[in-house]
Amino acid sequence: ETGVTQTPRHLVMGMTNKKSLKCEQHLGHNAMYWYKQSAKKPLELMFVYNFKEQTENNSVPSRFSPECPNSSHLFLHLHTLQPEDSALYLCASSPSREMNTEAFFGQGTRLTVV
């Protein structure tokens, strides 16, 4: 257990559905991250929140909408996704966005868009 919990672990959704992924950490960390792992591609950083403020959006389409209501929770709202968005979505947290700190990852949500 890393202290970072993601729910659900698996999700199947249609292209017209709206769903949300949830990430929770009680490690006292102030930075939280969403990553995407597509089949046969390297891990990609999607969004970064530092002290509840979004600090990075790495050219992610607007059908992915992050939300960070407090330092312990991070959501990824999904709307009108495409089959190519099927991937493993990983959440991570770290003490802060400072680069020399290690990140702790959740186990991921395996998303399938049909």
Next chain:
Amino acid sequence: ILNVEQSPQSLHVQEGDSTNFTCSFPSSNFYALHWYRWETAKSPEALFVMTLNGDEKKKGRISATLNTKEGYSYLYIKGSQPEDSATYLCAFETSYDKVIFGPGTSLSVIP
């Protein structure tokens, strides 16, 4: 386009063997180099964060070196054990807050 490469793509070693693999990254705009271990069905686990040229870090039987001038980092595993079987990822972090992951090296340690 920033490119991070790892070699080899996969590796099979016998238990007890020592092994190493490489992460290559751009030599400009360097901020940090991260190594992660990712076992199947588990979360990625941070191994090292390296920031200074010439850095050497060690955690048990695993160690890493960093050369920012030429753009490479080596990860070494001494006396490989079956529990070392995993994918080892490196991630290059730029001075302008971009993080680019390599494709990983998949290590299998045969008992």
